[in-house]
Amino acid sequence: MPGRAFFLMQAPLAMMSRLRVAAGSIFPPGWWSFTLRIWAALVLALLVAFWAQIDSPASAAVTVMLLAQPLRGQALSKAFYRVVGTLVGGVVALCLVSMFGQERQLLLGGCAVWMAICAYAGTLRRGFRAYGAVLSGYVVALIAISHIDAPQNAFDVTVARVSTVMIGVAAIATVALLSGTPHVWQRLVRSLQKTAAEVRHETRLALDDTVPTLSPLETIALSSTVFALTHQVHDTRTELTRSRLRAKGAQVCLIGMVTALSCCRSLLALMRQATIAPAVLALTRFDIHAPSGTDRETILADLLGRLPPEAPRLTLADAWRLERTASLIASRHISRKGLNTLLKAAPLGQVKTMSRFAFHPDRIAALVNAIRVLLCFSAAAALFIGSGLPNAATALSQCAMLLCLGITQPNSAAFGRGILIGTPLGILTAGLTSFFILPHVNTMMGMAIVMLFQVMFSCLLIINPATAAAGSHYGAFFFVFLGLNNHHDYNLLAFVDRNTFYLCAAGITAFFLILFLPPRPRRTRFRITLSIARELERQFAARSPSFTPALLSRKYDRLHQLYMLSQTISQEKKGKAAWRVCQRFISLADLTTALARLELDLKTARQYTELAPLADTMQRSLTRMKLFSLADHLPLMAEKMLSRAPASSGPAHVAAVLCAAGLEEVRFLLQQNGSALRHYGIGRRRW
Template structure:
């Protein structure tokens, strides 16, 4: 008897006011954690209790693992930033112009490091710059207070981290590994469906899939903080991603096999049989890693998932950030305005955080929109809702609608609205600056709000005057680096990574190519060129790996002939070398199926039609 599809459908989540219950639970946790952090900071009479509330806003992430990993990097970056602030203030406190130049260099250096990292590690590099800004710049006229300010900031951040951890534990914040496992399983199904399609996958479809796979890399490290078995789950998730890229690469090789002819029938049959077997083995390895992820055990084979970063792109971004900060600092020196330390600090915050995003100017534009909204919300809270009161209970009630509402906005799937909600939440707390007792001086509030908004406007103006590295130039750099690496591979160099791990690194480069223009769609020709380099690099690496195994033995001569053909990038010569290797293996009664199976797709990858697309000699 058939089962009713409606009866087997997953239950619909509870929804209230357009948001699911999980979003409301998340918003409630953020509000409670912020209240706990403020209460403890007031009780301990810290100098900067608002820093603890800001920490809660920064760590407003839906799962326990995501928040804890970011918290760890926030604590580490704060310690490094405070030490750097003490060193900078102690050395350059009496040299105003030189101090601003050193701070500009610090902004550029942190931006460079952030450009060479990803995820929360990039955030930590940016936070080092932010800490220097908030500690050293705001105490630029009182350098003897730098140490005390740094210690107070560190204590407040520690309280914020503990508050988030405690509330997440008591209210049972969800774990992240089920969500991540479901996303990896979805990617595996997409790769399988792509390989089973009637037509070979298009370059844009394959590039988009590689982008989605590589984009998960920063998130798998969060599992290490989830539980005692988090490290095992991290290895399992990382290995699954590498194997999925491996399966996609093998599937493209299978689809690219040349048409069968009487002269190549045996070679193509050998390659097709071996590739299908290898794809089956790779899919089994993906399932094994996913099982290990669910169970919290280590996978049978732990792969590394190396990150690709362009030093040239990171360097140019760093130089632009340093120059932008220095120009804004010079603007304030020339105007002679008082109390501009807050503005300079926020400029450093915006430039540093923008360096961790694919589109820094878009981030700055969101900050330009967020700061006036945050100033208005802070003004309403201070002069309408609180209106002179100092009781903590009223503070808790007054903060509830703002914090919960903005936390709900963070949970929206729209990246623009989610980013706006997070920035408005953080900036509202920064402008409000809760203290005990609360200050209600309207002049201080107006000056703070004005300079906060001015910092975002000046940052955007500096980026208009000295624009961030354009997306098309980033793409040109990335594709040029891929081309040079391919040339080195043809000469037998750069083999320090296993082919599977190198494929993931290439996938990370494709992910950066696709995100270089932000949300703008990418030209199909660029996707095709990026995937051509990916396919050719994979073919070379795998051929070299298999031929290296034959260099010591009866097949060494035939293997060297194949290496020479690969160095020529000649599809016909590679095919002839594969036939010679097959005959040599038959005479020696040895198996060279793996090497032959890699040489045949390589002959297609370097066929004249492919080489001419790169401007190479056939």
């Protein structure tokens, strides 16, 4: 009986716990405050639009809903690029109308080409810069095409369009600044501090060979988590004083962490493949007494000076271990310095060059997206304009807007499915609101209460990742479907006629987004791996850029994308082949950076007279010798360089050890990837 009573008491508690978990998944933390902020901005925008008698107050509401972001920096950054994109698109629309106002075909062709150019640029950009690029494309359609039969009104339409956008932007910015909206930079700092603690823990384990640590693939997973924070860095510029310096500090912190994890991978490989001298292990096993500074050469000189005099001569594995340890410690110092700059705007000093980010440009995907926009818009124009119906131009402009927004999405098919769900839902809700609720609303207060429930449902959809695509479309275009105006029209036939075209535009756009050349994870992975192979080819031919932060950031961006794509493919195929491909190309990317770093170290060694002849010989061998002969010849070259180290002066000694370590790392990676080089045909000219 006592046990049964205890069970009966625990059952309601367990049910309440399950209900709380379910409610947390449906109503995420911060949902209610996010809803109230967007509702306040929406009401403010409508008040100003109605007071100013703007021709289309619904556009101000659409702007607010399109700028709905949970964090202040995100909302302000997106608002800035919406203003820039609207102004650029308005100017281009006026130019096209002034040149081709009497020629429909040329006007439509000019709009299609401009939209394709904007889609190309938007695919190459990241974050809200991409949004600004595609926005300038579809604004041309909204101005030029929707009034294709009345080109004389283009200037008035442009002014009205810009006015409504400015009203919406001002409303969202006012609420964001006055309502205590959470900051992007605070979330970024918390994420960086949490990730930095994980990286610091793993680097300590990597230095201690007696403790099991992460596998190479798990270090890439952590690197991917680090690099995923880059999209938040740019948004912090709208929140902070001295924002440019602080954003650079965040970038330096990210580069430092992913470089430290790269050193961990090398140390793990070295631990499995070679035997390290006990004196070197004792010196590098713990970094509690790591020397201060962020310079790899200074730290390595300090480590070499701490070796006991009775220690045996360094082996190649010892040199590699010392160099990777020095790089790891330097990377951690760089990461801490970058985080300190983000928090306190402290000067970056010598590590300022580490903030020069470069992302991987997928120009093939950009070209494909431009072609998709060009062909899809042309087909939709032939269908709508060819029909000759009154609202066809408006539907075509809606189709153009959805095409530009959807095609540049990483998963345009999911965006298309969101359109298929959001459009009918928005039209249905707009019909119920227009004919059953608004006739009983006579004041702005009543309108605000009605809009509150609409915004609650929209924000609930937007803030949940599974329904974000449908929610963003439903929430933004509800006011377009409603036809909200200064004098609301309750004509049922006009409502049905208008929204029939919007429904057709949504269906046609979704068809193109889902079925016409949608991005596939395997195709994108192929392009990423091809870019890694080409970078390695250029390195073999001595035509690759030198070892710079831009080269590093581009590499880590590729590896981040490769890891995420491999994760998606493995979930679809439920196999391990995707992870094997991922590991292979991670190793090839490491070979590229190892060659670039070795080239930089040899260039430094040529500055010393005792090392210059040998460094020149090694550089010629690296660029001319057959690859698989080079793998056998590298240990001899490394031993020669290492033999020069004890007889050299302090800086030359360090340079000799760095070159020997680099040669040993390149030798190891060449032997490890020999089968991959043959299989993929990389460096064929030097076989």
